[in-house]
């Protein structure tokens with residue numbers, strides 16, 4: 001018997017589904033708002049909470065002057081800077097943690113604005129990641145990799161992954177990785193104008209993203225993807241097409257996207273393309289490792305196959321997937337986590353250097369002294385003397401300072417009943433309990449890095465902060481306050497790899513090519529009138545925008561480049 005689906009049945013089913021969704025939203029809204037009202041009655045420090053709107057009203061007013069596409073990270077800075085007007089007059093200091101009830105735009109949050117407070121859930125106790133992170137990665141990796149795992153399994157997988165990210169492992173791959181950075185430098189040179197003039201405008205997001213894809217592909221698979229010079233590989237095309245369909249939270253703005261059947265098809269199809277691309281490559285690496293042939297052990301995935309083979313059988317806890325599927329998930333996550341974060345950090349570095357010619361000149365002097373005065377020979381010099389990469393303290397300080405001001409991502413952890421954060425010493429809230437039940441614990445590293453309490457002259461770009469060794473120097477960084485890669489055992493496993501990449505880029509590029517933002521040309525190219533009001537944050541055209549994954553740069557950061565005058 002063939003089932004008949006009439007139009008009226010379809011309408012009824014859709015109506016019921018919509019009604020059930022609406023009821024769920026209402027019920028969930030009631031639960032969340034009641035929870036925050038209860039906390040407010042208990043006297044927990046909180047922004048004024050409205051029983052109907054939660055904190056939507058107060059946050060809406062706070063964000064009203066910002067462009068619509070601005071990243072949510074700016075909210076934490078606004079709260080930190082405006083706490084006096086936002087909180088009850090009885091409070092004499094900004095609370096170290098701020099409750100945010102923005103349902104249905106985001107889940108209930110407890111935002112930490114104090115380094116000691118964040119340490120309580122990342123270092124004193126390594127609290128589990130928020131389930132939101134797992135939800136985000138599920139369609140992509142099936143949650144069988146390190147970043148989605150918890151507890152004993154996470155410890156096992158982290159131990160397995162750590163050797164692949166060690167300084168020694170990175171150094172082993174340095175000559176190959178340098179080749180990818182050389183391609184990037186040559187692409188920038190090809191964009192310069194004639195006779196030392198600026199070339200035409202382009203968005204920096206594309207070349208930095210292609211560089212980071214080539215770099216992380218080489219590191220993970222010992223394979224040249226050639227994303228910088230040829231059309232995207234099917235793998236990268238499918239991965240980049242997948243990312244906009246992933247969501248960290250279900251909220252009112254993306255609920256239709258998440259239930260869109262087209263999304264399911266896209267995710268399924270892209271996953272099929274990615275897996276089909278990776279499978280033969282991984283099989284080849286597994287064979288190479290098993291047969292101990294030359295080159296085995298170079299790629300990150302080789303080290304994973306080697307580690308699995310060296311583990312006693314049936315170790316507990318059991319792996320989330322058989323070896324090949326597990327390594328594939330780990331490779332996919334590494335290719336994802338290792339590209340956009342570094343790409344956008346590089347974009348900000350170039351912006352910062354163009355605004356600080358004195359700092360740029362000082363960096364070039366360091367490169368001349370350590371790598372030789374011929375910029376074109378820097379790659380050869382580094383290939384022959386990879387240890388020199390560790391002898392560029394000023395360059396490292398510049399990168400660290402850029403990551404402080406233009407922090408990319410933070411951590412989201414899962415609050416739970418019975419687990420509270422406590423106001424730290426000298427916070428003005430000593431011993432005050434901030435219950436975490438129902439809340440996502442959000443480290444406010446973007447705001448923390450701009451807080452004058454921890455960073456004197458916070459908005460000034462001062463690489464000297466990272467060169468002082470005197471703990472009494474006011475510029476000396478405060479314990480736990482610097483967290484671009486987060487701190488604690490669950491910090492970023494790729495931080496040395498990312499720092500190496502950024503150092504190599506600066507070492508090869510800044511003495512050869514100048515990069516500058518080119519908004520006027522960008523506007524002219526798109527026919528945008530000079531008189532039209534432009535989106536800005538704090539008076540700047542370049543700001544962090546909210547897209548999928550980590551914060552992106554506005555409009556891809558339009559720039560032009562020219563050859564540096566020697």
Ligand code: HEM
Pocket residue numbers: 129133146147148158216334337338339341342345408409410411412483484485486489490491492493494495497498
């Ligand atoms: C400038 C570049 C980067 C920044 C700012 C950055 C930042 C971070 C942060 C803040 C975390 C902690 C996230 C959390 O707790 O939810 C993290 C975790 C992680 N990062 Fe990075 N990252 C960068 C580059 C990389 C690279 C190049 C890789 C890999 C090749 C990588 C792989 C990972 C992985 C696998 C984790 C999860 C670690 C775990 O759960 O044990 N990251 N990263």
